[in-house]
Amino acid sequence: MENENPGKPKSSTADRFILLAVLLLLVVFPFFGPPLFFLSLFISIFLFISLTESWNLLGGYTGYISLGHVVFFSIGAFTTAVCMNCFGTSPFLTAILGGVVAGGVAAIVGFPVLRLKGAYFSISSLLLAVISQLIFLNWEFVGGSVGLWYKLMPVSIEANRVIFYEVMLGLALLITLVVRYVEKSKFGAGLITIREDEDVAKTIGINTPMLKLKAFVLGSFFAGVVGGIYGYYLSFIHPDITFNINTSLLILLMAFFGSCTTWTGPLLGAVVLSLANQLIVTFIGAEISRVLYGLILILVIIFMPNGMIEYLKMGQKVRKSQVG
């Protein structure tokens, strides 16, 4: 059968098989008894996939670059920690609550802040992160400058890691699928229109403030849920850890590196950069790793200003046009 749409890659059934196989491998991986280090590495990768994909709902599709994603991550973490300390509930149950609280805060905060454009929005989000960090540092109820502890699960370290591995994998998968769904939906189309030209979007009747708010709240909800779980994994949280601006910037970096225009971008960016960081730290040295990281960022923005996925797509187009 002729491929009717020459631009579309052929046979997604083969691709789907491969994806399913990879997923299955990932799920059963911990049961082959790999060193705990690998489980931790994967958990960290799943964390960044979750954060970057959820960030991309607003950042990539609408072009509103938020530097405050960690705020919602932290809210989720602190919510589950407080619930555990006050009520003894397991974060696996209260993580959703963490997400809801984070989403609620996002709704309140997003309302005024999303009216700003470009750099002003980004700086506002940065300020929110800074102010929130300062507030949490001085708020006794959430531990102030001492931080909060979680009660450990009554299982072995190995079992503990495996549980978190599977949960984080599940979260990363869920969030990625949701983002993919959004991208292909009318909602996503509206968001992308906002990025392309917000004024035009308004003139054709797209309710831009509502769409932006929805994307912001949804992304923050997911960040909160992830935070609720990951905090439990860390078993100790502190405003300096959870509100760390470097995390915000890393999310930005990973999304940009992969291409923030599509759902595969943040996924690729999170995986590649986390692995690259780990390789550099292991084989070259921790000090230099940060310098190399900065260099990668500079090089990426110069040579692949639209990210890796877009760069690959462009290469594919060039190759196709040369063959045809």
Place this chain on the structure above:
Amino acid sequence: MDINYFLESVISGVLLGGIFALLSVGFGLTWGAMQVLNISHAVFAVLGAYLAYWSFVKGGIDPLLSIPMVAFLLFIIGGVAYRLVIRPVTRARDVLMGSMVATFGLTIVVENVMSGFWHPDPRLLKPSYTGTSLFIGEIVISKASLIGFAMAIIAIALLYIFLHRTFTGKAVQATWQNPTGAVLVGINRDRVSLITFAISIASAGVAGVGMGLIYSFYPSVQNDWTLYVFLLTIVGGVGSIIGTALTGLLIGLIMGVSAAFLPFIWVNILLFLLLLIILLFKPEGIFGV
């Protein structure tokens, strides 16, 4: 409340504000003239502080005397950074965002190189005259702040003169107001951008020396300084030197007054909340266009 203590807080706040103003004018310059959000601005200020520190500690050169050298070196470094990092980015579709990401990368590189070579121990510039204080009546004023302030005012004045009285400076303004028009009248945009960026970085370095006289510094202090730079630039109006300078004094005043009444930690929260509110209601800034 002791009136003397109040006056001291206010004066030291204002003096500090002047130095923060110098730190910020360069940032506003590149933002306004080139649409470049130079996140690395503050880290170059730290570099300037380090250069002055090493020439003082190893070479015995007084920090004030090392200012011309610091300015010159950072001018060169700024030029190099422009060619390697900034210029390629200005060709991107979204210069503002692209420059944000690229300069963030630059910041990471510079901060960690400094950290690697010089270690993150806090340093302070301590020439002999900064230890003592000046007494006006019963009010105590730190000499370090006074000197830093005087230096900052002179530097800001020089920048202003450059922009408004020299040919190159006017070319910078022209490029800023109408890039296409500037090119049409024969202004070499690339040259102008290079000079603008280099001067901006040089001013950051000089500001760093001033900061180093008063505050202890280490590579990652650039995070805090960057926030102040944002604060002043946005409140003062992007690119307005006078606006930024006045805002510096204003912010310094607010800092001084609130430091007299509030616990230290809340001063920062207050300041950043203020910035957030101004951003929400008047993003062009108090003096902005």
